[in-house]
Amino acid sequence: METSGSRSQAPMPGPSEGATGASTGTVVVVGGGFGGLYTAQALTRERRHPPLLLVEPREQFVFLPLLYELLSGELRSWEIAPRYDTLLANLGVGWLQDRVDRIDLDRRTLQTASGRSIPWRSLVLATGASVDTFGVPGAERHCLGFRNLADVQRLQERLDLLRRSGRPLQRLAVVGAGPTGVELACKLADLAGPSIVVELIEQGETLLPQSRAFNREQALLSLQRRDVRLRTRTRVVEVAADRLQLRLLPSGEEQSLAVQGVIWTAGQRCRPPLISPTPQSDGCGRLLCDQELRLLGRDDVFVVGDLAAVPQAPEGQGLSLPTSAQVAFQQAPVVAANLLAHMEGRELQPFRWTDLGEMLSLGRGEAALTSGGITLAGPAAFQLRRLAYLTRLPGLRQQLRVAAGWLTDWAA
Numbered sequence: 329m330e331t332s333g334s335r336s337q338a339p340m341p342g343p344s345e346g347a348t349g350a351s352t353g354t355v356v357v358v359g360g361g362f363g364g365l366y367t368a369q370a371l372t373r374e375r376r377h378p379p380l381l382l383v384e385p386r387e388q389f390v391f392l393p394l395l396y397e398l399l400s401g402e403l404r405s406w407e408i409a410p411r412y413d414t415l416l417a418n419l420g421v422g423w424l425q426d427r428v429d430r431i432d433l434d435r436r437t438l439q440t441a442s443g444r445s446i447p448w449r450s451l452v453l454a455t456g457a458s459v460d461t462f463g464v465p466g467a468e469r470h471c472l473g474f475r476n477l478a479d480v481q482r483l484q485e486r487l488d489l490l491r492r493s494g495r496p497l498q499r500l501a502v503v504g505a506g507p508t509g510v511e512l513a514c515k516l517a518d519l520a521g522p523s524i525v526v527e528l529i530e531q532g533e534t535l536l537p538q539s540r541a542f543n544r545e546q547a548l549l550s551l552q553r554r555d556v557r558l559r560t561r562t563r564v565v566e567v568a569a570d571r572l573q574l575r576l577l578p579s580g581e582e583q584s585l586a587v588q589g590v591i592w593t594a595g596q597r598c599r600p601p602l603i604s605p606t607p608q609s610d611g612c613g614r615l616l617c618d619q620e621l622r623l624l625g626r627d628d629v630f631v632v633g634d635l636a637a638v639p640q641a642p643e644g645q646g647l648s649l650p651t652s653a654q655v656a657f658q659q660a661p662v663v664a665a666n667l668l669a670h671m672e673g674r675e676l677q678p679f680r681w682t683d684l685g686e687m688l689s690l691g692r693g694e695a696a697l698t699s700g701g702i703t704l705a706g707p708a709a710f711q712l713r714r715l716a717y718l719t720r721l722p723g724l725r726q727q728l729r730v731a732a733g734w735l736t737d738w739a740a
């Protein structure tokens with residue numbers, strides 16, 4: 329799955345330096361998730377684009393909103409996790425399979441984990457966010473995550489183990505009742521079988537506090553139908569291999585809960601490479617940008633996706649755009665256009681987010697969505713959600729491959 333090795337593909341055009349072929353004229357995109365990959369792809373759609381290099385340690389892009397369907401077997405790995413070498417073939421983007429460790433803004437160079445030093449002309453920072461366990465003792469060690477293909481495999485193995493053991497009243501706990509926790513709890517409950525109870529633990533007063541009322545209601549119904557035990561106002565204060573220590577709020581009373589597995593989905597934090605001079609960041613590690621998505625104080629460095637703390641209002645108030653694929657997807661073409669505008673001395677455009685609504689996966693074959701005044705739940709919403717995401721998959725080639733696969737399944 330994830331590898332830490334280093335490998336490069338597609339020689340870069342123009343004068344080259346080192347094994348990556350990157351030159352001082354190269355635009356380097358750091359991180360190939362929604363923000364980085366879609367920015368690189370948007371740049372290649374411009375007839376005269378600069379030499380491009382994507383540095384990304386993973387072998388496959390992962391379309392995270394459909395990770396639940398990979399867990400449940402409703403979708404296949406090649407559909408939601410295409411390989412970078414396939415996605416970038418013949419696009420004129422070099423891909424270096426490596427991790428960026430350090431960035432020197434003054435010298436315009438970056439260092440990778442495998443020891444490469446790469447010069448750049450402009451930089452796109454898109455290293456996303458990772459889970460934050462808030463220093464809860466035992467959480468890092470004992471919890472499973474749900475952010476990548478390896479996490480899915482580990483969770484499938486755990487489910488298999490529990491199902492095979494056949495012991496009654498086994499418990500899987502999901503920590504955090506945001507969208508990931510709720511969607512995952514519904515899928516797990518469908519997959520778990522009668523001997524496994526799914527618990528959803530949330531320290532806040534309600535599940536999905538940021539969601540639309542309709543989606544929240546549908547989520548609650550879906551959890552109830554699946555006998556998922558929702559514990560709100562409950563904080564996880566310690567995790568051990570076989571139990572959770574819980575603190576009830578506001579009383580402070582503590583309880584111990586025996587568990588056979590814990591999946592941590594609460595909270596996230598950005599951990600970008602070491603950058604010097606140190607840029608300004610917010611409390612979650614997101615880098616402060618201007619409205620044109622430039623790193624504050626730099627006109628040659630852009631930030632996109634979860635890593636970008638972008639002022640929403642013109643006067644710079646509020647740095648609270650949701651960290652979502654939807655935002656990254658909308659930012660990518662703006663970053664691409666602004667990067668080219670900067671190089672060609674044209675005026676840059678500010679980023680304006682359009683809220684397109686919210687879709688939730690709520691168990692096998694079910695979903696809820698609220699968008700543009702329309703609300704829908706159940707199997708029809710599930711199919712619509714799949715279709716909507718089909719049009720968001722990275723690149724027409726991948727969209728057509730997946731559509732062809734679905735048509736073949738449907739005809740069989």
Ligand SMILES: Cc1cc2nc3c(=O)[nH]c(=O)nc-3n(C[C@H](O)[C@H](O)[C@H](O)COP(=O)(O)OP(=O)(O)OC[C@H]3O[C@@H](n4cnc5c(N)ncnc54)[C@H](O)[C@@H]3O)c2cc1C
Nearest residue numbers: 359361362363392393427428455456633634651652653654
């Ligand atoms: C399970 C799950 C479900 C989700 N569902 C939805 C949904 O339904 N709708 C929605 O809008 N959003 C959803 N999100 C959120 C959404 O996926 C993120 O907001 C989105 O992926 C952000 O894009 P990004 O490019 O900033 O980061 P990411 O997509 O996380 O990509 C970051 C990339 O950077 C790479 N990277 C990290 N560090 C380095 C480094 N040092 N050097 C080089 N590369 C590096 C990583 O390997 C990764 O590929 C979901 C998230 C999860 C985890």
